[in-house]
Amino acid sequence: MILGDFGTSYCKFLDLDAPGGEPTIIATKELPREIRVDLATGHNGKRFAARYVNELIALARGGEALIREEEYVLLDCGSRDIKFIKYQNGKLADMGWNAECGASMGFTIELLERYYELDYTHLRVPEQTFSVTCGVLGMSDIFDAVISGVEVAEAVARFVKGIALNAYRFAGSPARLYLSGGLCDNPLFVGSFPCQVTVLGRFVLLRGLESEARQPTPSSR
Amino acid sequence: MLHTATILAEALPIPVICTKNTDSAPFGTPLCRARLPLLERMLAITAGVKSAAPYQNPPVPGEPTAGFWGVPPRDFSILGLFPETTHIYGWARCMENKTPADHDLEAQFNPEVPTVFFAQSFCAKTALARYLAKKHPHALYLDVDVHTTGSARAKVQAFLELSGVRP
Numbered sequence: 001m002i003l004g005d006f007g008t009s010y011c012k013f014l015d016l017d018a019p020g021g022e023p024t025i026i027a028t029k030e031l032p033r034e035i036r037v038d039l040a041t042g043h044n045g046k047r048f049a050a051r052y053v054n055e056l057i058a059l060a061r062g063g064e065a066l067i068r069e070e071e072y073v074l075l076d077c078g079s080r081d082i083k084f085i086k087y088q089n090g091k092l093a094d095m096g097w098n099a100e101c102g103a104s105m106g107f108t109i110e111l112l113e114r115y116y117e118l119d120y121t122h123l124r125v126p127e128q129t130f131s132v133t134c135g136v137l138g139m140s141d142i143f144d145a146v147i148s149g150v151e152v153a154e155a156v157a158r159f160v161k162g163i164a165l166n167a168y169r170f171a172g173s174p175a176r177l178y179l180s181g182g183l184c185d186n187p188l189f190v191g192s193f194p195c196q197v198t199v200l201g202r203f204v205l206l207r208g209l210e211s212e213a214r215q216p217t218p219s220s221r
Numbered sequence: 222m223l224h225t226a227t228i229l230a231e232a233l234p235i236p237v238i239c240t241k242n243t244d245s246a247p248f249g250t251p252l253c254r255a256r257l258p259l260l261e262r263m264l265a266i267t268a269g270v271k272s273a274a275p276y277q278n279p280p281v282p283g284e285p286t287a288g289f290w291g292v293p294p295r296d297f298s299i300l301g302l303f304p305e306t307t308h309i310y311g312w313a314r315c316m317e318n319k320t321p322a323d324h325d326l327e328a329q330f331n332p333e334v335p336t337v338f339f340a341q342s343f344c345a346k347t348a349l350a351r352y353l354a355k356k357h358p359h360a361l362y363l364d365v366d367v368h369t370t371g372s373a374r375a376k377v378q379a380f381l382e383l384s385g386v387r388p
Contacts, residue, residue, distance in 0.1 A: 043371070056379035081372070085383075092383040095361070097372040 003209040004049060005058070006031075006042035009079035009107060010182060013037065014206045016213065023203045039209050043080065053212050055205065056097055060085045062208030063178065066200055073174040076204065077167055077183040079106040084171040098170055105163045106183050108136060112159070116152050120188040123157045129192075132162030157188060164192035180204035242322040249276060250317045253309035256283025260300040262309065266317045267293050273319075287386045288336030289313075290353065292346055299339075299369040302377045304388055310336070312346060328353060335359045335384035337377060342366045359384060 005012040011031055014023045028044065040049035041058040053061075055076075063074040063085055075084040082105065086094040113120060130145075132138035138159055145155040171177055176196035183189045184199045226239040252262045252269075257280060269276075285308040292312045294300070310330050315321050330336055330353060338354035340347040340363065347364065354362035361380040365373045381388075 054375040054378055056375050057382055060379065060383050092380070095376060095379060095383075097376055 001039065001213055002037040003206055003213065004035075004037035004040045004042070004045060005203075005205045005209065006040055006044035006048060007078055007080070007182070008043065009110065010202075011042070011044070012203055012206050014203070014210065016210065023206055025202075039213050041205050041209055053209060056083055056085065056095060058205040058208035058212070059083060059180070060092065060095075060208065061211040062180070062200075062204035062206070063087070065207045065211050066204065067178060073171050073177040074200075074204070075167060075171045075177050075179055077106055077179065077181040077189070079110070079182060081105075082167050082170055084177075086172060086174075094172065096170060105132075105134075105167070106181070108139065109160055109163065109183065109186065109189065112139075112142070112156050116156060118153055118156060120160070120186045123153055123160075123188045125188060125191045126154060126157045126161055128158050129165060130158045130162035132159060132166055138162060160186070160188050161192035164189050165194065168193050168195065244320055244322070246319070247323075248317070248319040249279065250309075250314050251276060251279030251282065252317050253314045254282040254285070255280035256305050258301075258305055259289060259303045259307050259309070260297055263293050263297060263300055263313065266309070266313055269317060269319075285331060285334045287381060287384075288331055288334050289339060290330055290336055291339030291350060292341070292344060294339060294365070294369070295341060295367055296365070296369045299365070299374065299377065302374060302381070303337075304381075304386060308334070311339075311350075330357055332358050335361075335380065335386055337361045337363055337380065340364045 001016045003014045003016065007028060009028055010025050011028050012023050012025050015021045035048055037049045039051050039053065041053045041055050046052045059074060059076050067074065070090045071088050073084060073086045076082065081098060083097040084095065130138060130141040142155045142159050146152055174195060178198045178200050179190065180200045180202065182202050184201050190197055190199060226237055230237040252266055255262060283306055286306040287303060289303055289307050289309050290311040308331060312327050315323050315327050318326060320326060336357055338350040338360055340350035342364065351362050354360040361376060363373060363376060
């Protein structure tokens with residue numbers, strides 16, 4: 001059985017029948033149009049599979065599989081949106097999915113790295129930040145800061161920190177949180193959270209799909 | 222809508238007479254508590270405002286497994302996500318009861334069942350929905366704009382499924 005997490009910028013796959021198989025990633029723009037999987041999630045997923053699991057459910061199931069705690073907040077920061085699941089006493093307590101006002105945060109962070117030829121692994125977490133609620137609108141702050149004499153790298157770092165703070169508040173400002181999604185690989189972003197962060201990587205939704213696939217009664221959506 | 226009348230009185234050059242809804246005789250809320258498709262029941266409730274006749278042959282109440290609190294949504298498609306065992310609360314219940322100014326009835330909810338507190342942008346009920354959602358032990362506060370977005374639908378689906386509510 002092949003599982004697919006069809007994201008905005010990257011698609012992740014896992015073949016459950018391959019012994020010791022590891023997830024694979026390809027850029028969404030390079031995705032073959034004829035590709036088909038058995039079980040999918042992600043905002044592009046419905047086009048590529050007969051059975052689809054919505055992203056919040058996949059995230060929650062992934063959290064249940066990976067986190068051995070009764071109380072936690074799991075925040076997923078992807079290319080297009082941010083979403084979180086909060087568990088208390090082993091049960092769902094809150095959730096959120098910001099696909100509009102939090103739009104394109106991850107996408108914009110990657111775009112800026114390429115445009116300005118930066119390397120996020122070499123940028124330190126700045127003391128100052130921008131008040132960023134939207135990836136696209138927040139870019140104005142970068143341009144304004146650069147015009148006023150701030151170094152490009154510093155301005156972009158403030159922007160990234162602003163996005164991290166926004167995501168943190170969106171998740172309810174927890175003392176500690178688990179982080180999933182592509183931005184887990186960005187040390188500047190991870191280091192910008194004002195709380196303890198445990199990084200789970202970008203395959204949490206695939207783990208959620210795996211849990212769904214192994215359930216005796218499929219819940220097709 | 223006293224505050225609206227106050228603003229209009231200041232803005233308009235004509236006298237504004239503030240009225241008050243005095244409908245206080247309860248007609249009952251059988252549709253809100255029946256086991257039938259939620260969309261079908263909400264359509265019947267909204268159609269019911271055209272008649273002042275007592276309800277005939279009301280459906281029998283069913284045991285709730287979920288709750289929908291709020292006004293009738295602009296986009297009824299969201300109601301299709303809920304099971305037939307969903308009870309209706311909030312102003313939609315006041316509509317069926319024909320007591321639109323009954324704030325006590327509007328503020329009622331069932332803490333025993335997972336409940337979606339539904340609000341629409343620019344609706345005066347938004348603050349109440351958020352307030353009650355915080356008081357409810359197992360709630361999802363859902364604020365949508367004109368149309369039900371994919372993420373709003375996904376939140377309802379996930380909330381119901383992860384809360385153990387069967388379709």
